[in-house]
Amino acid sequence: MSPSVAFVVHGERIDARRVAEQAIATLDAGGTLCQLAVLTKSDEFSEQIVDSSVAVIVSLGGDGTFLRAAREAHGLDVPILGVNFGRVGYLLDLPPSELAPVVLGILEGSMDFDLRYGLEATVHHQATITTPVFATNEVSVEKTVPGHVARLHISIDGESFMTYSADGVLLATPMGSTAYNLSAGGPILAPGIDGFVLTPVAPHFAINRSIVLTGNQQVSLEVVGDRSAVCVVDGVSLAEVGQGDRVVVQRSSQPLKVVTLEHVGFGDRLRENLRQGHEE
Numbered sequence: 359m360s361p362s363v364a365f366v367v368h369g370e371r372i373d374a375r376r377v378a379e380q381a382i383a384t385l386d387a388g389g390t391l392c393q394l395a396v397l398t399k400s401d402e403f404s405e406q407i408v409d410s411s412v413a414v415i416v417s418l419g420g421d422g423t424f425l426r427a428a429r430e431a432h433g434l435d436v437p438i439l440g441v442n443f444g445r446v447g448y449l450l451d452l453p454p455s456e457l458a459p460v461v462l463g464i465l466e467g468s469m470d471f472d473l474r475y476g477l478e479a480t481v482h483h484q485a486t487i488t489t490p491v492f493a494t495n496e497v498s499v500e501k502t503v504p505g506h507v508a509r510l511h512i513s514i515d516g517e518s519f520m521t522y523s524a525d526g527v528l529l530a531t532p533m534g535s536t537a538y539n540l541s542a543g544g545p546i547l548a549p550g551i552d553g554f555v556l557t558p559v560a561p562h563f564a565i566n567r568s569i570v571l572t573g574n575q576q577v578s579l580e581v582v583g584d585r586s587a588v589c590v591v592d593g594v595s596l597a598e599v600g601q602g603d604r605v606v607v608q609r610s611s612q613p614l615k616v617v618t619l620e621h622v623g624f625g626d627r628l629r630e631n632l633r634q635g636h637e638e
Contacts, residue, residue: 361413361465362391366403366427369396374418374443377454381416384458390465397423412436414464414617416457419443421537425592428476428494428614437464437471437615450619464617473613474533475573477554481589481597482604493591494614495534497607499579499599500526500559502588507562509583515575524561526587527579529554529607534592544568554609576608 363385365378375396382392391411395403397419417427417440424440431438441457442449452460463469477493501508501524511521530539531554532547540546544557545568552573558566571577581587581599589596589605599605 360389360391360411362393362411363461363465364412364415364430365392365394366415366417366419366423366430367394367396368419368423369398371419371423371443374423374441377441377457378416378418380454381457381461385461388462390462397426414439414461416441416461417449421449422593424449425494426594428616429492429592432476432492432494432610432612432614435612435615437469437617439464439617450617452619460617460619469617469619471615471617472549474531474549474616475552475613476531476533476610477529477607478610479589479591479596479605479607481599482606483599484602488597491591491596492610492614493534494531495537495592496528496530496539497605498526498528498538498559498590499581499587499605500590502586502598506585507583508581508585508587510587511580511582512556513578513580514571516578520564521582522558522561522564523583524558524564526559528557528559529577530557538593539568545570573609576606578604578606580604 367374367378378394385392412434414436415427415431415438417424428438440449441452477497478490479497480490481488499510507523509523510527512519528538532549532551535547539557542557542559544555553571555568555570557568581601581603584601586598586600588598
């Protein structure tokens with residue numbers, strides 16, 4: 359079966375959809391099979407990306423579209439090309455005329471990609487354990503009631519660490535350390551670091567410093583108060599967790615393959631990312 363390409367666009371990004379359709383027309387004319395999956399407001403695709411022939415996923419949009427497409431790429435173990443139609447992030451600014459040639463280069467094996475390790479989260483309810491969910495940027499457990507806090511007991515590698523009364527606690531990958539983690543006061547991790555970071559969000563009367571963990575460690579976040587919380591993966595609610603429930607997070611053993619077109623230094627990329635984040 360010939361390799362195919364899946365294009366992912368957000369339903370409200372008409373400009374991104376137009377570019378995707380132009381690239382698909384060019385690739386189809388050359389004999390490359392393509393499909394277009396539109397991401398809806400409910401975080402669902404217009405059609406599922408499950409074809410075993412898919413060799414690369416192309417995300418056209420902002421960070422949210424990329425994160426949702428990245429979960430599909432990780433599940434299929436194929437590279438993802440992120441084309442920027444948003445404002446902030448590590449996505450590539452690629453002229454529309456170059457998209458189809460770049461995709462062909464990926465299929466031919468002439469493009470490089472970086473390996474980015476994400477996180478794997480499972481929710482342990484009283485009698486059930488959910489299927490592991492992949493996170494490119496972060497996993498968080500957050501309060502659900504405005505004006506109140508969540509009480510979360512943290513264990514690291516099975517050892518009791520601390521109970522936080524806070525708006526939440528998040529665990530971020532190096533790739534995601536410049537997102538929610540940074541706005542919560544956490545440190546920025548270089549992309550190649552084998553580890554992740556734990557950051558409390560607005561903790562009350564507790565240590566408010568982040569903790570950088572190694573890639574082989576595991577963290578458990580248990581709800582110990584009588585107020586429920588919610589587990590959020592890359593900005594999307596995964597499950598509600600109540601008293602006694604736990605969210606267990608560790609590094610994913612399988613990396614995400616992110617296509618790169620040219621070498622961009624960490625300092626240059628970080629400076630551009632932060633500069634865009636402060637633009638009006």
